[in-house]
Amino acid sequence: MSLSILAVDDSRTMRDMIRLALQPAGFTVHTADDGLHGIDVLDGITPDAIITDINMPRMDGFGFIDAVREQEQHRATPILVLTTEAAPELKARARAAGATGWIVKPFDPAKLVKALQMVAG
Template sequence: MPKTILIVDDSASLRQVVKMALQGAGHTVIEAGDGKSALALLDGRTVDMAICDVNMPVMNGIDFVKAVKEKAAYKFMPILMLTTESSEKQKEAGKAAGAKAWMVKPFAPSQLVTAVQKLCP
């Protein structure tokens, strides 16, 4: 079943790759270049899942996850961290904030679509 997925990454080219993969699988995509802009998109509309980078200007991914989990309407929305960060310390911080999964760049688009299907059936 098609989902609405929010992509949060400061790299426009990466957002484009993710968007193409997800739209190819039938999903609707909305996007933001940082956590603060992404939070503004969580305005009551239906968003089934977020895919978020860690290192971004204005508001980083970990702070974005924490802020999302404080919003009642989005508290249980799954968030996948898609980042170059692979340290256990960063993964632990993401998990503690409420991220459901962690995927390290570079990634295969098919791998991302599979992860989305598992996290957001």
């Protein structure tokens, strides 16, 4: 079963690392370089899960999660936050916005694959 993922991160290197971690495991990876771009990309796809960074220009991860959750068709789509941030208050804020989980960078590719299979499979 091929799962479709939207990865939203302002770092090209991080988007590439996510793609390199997920494609060999059979995932289809769509990418966006910030929250606003993520909303645009989301318009044309129905991902099984979304990965988002928190600190991004134009629209940060919290704004992006809010915008995704406002869309009926994406209310239940799992959203994993992938960020360098580890503060409990930020995790609580992300959960309140509708995030499903939190992974701190740098990430272990095998763990990311497993987490996505758990939430999206």
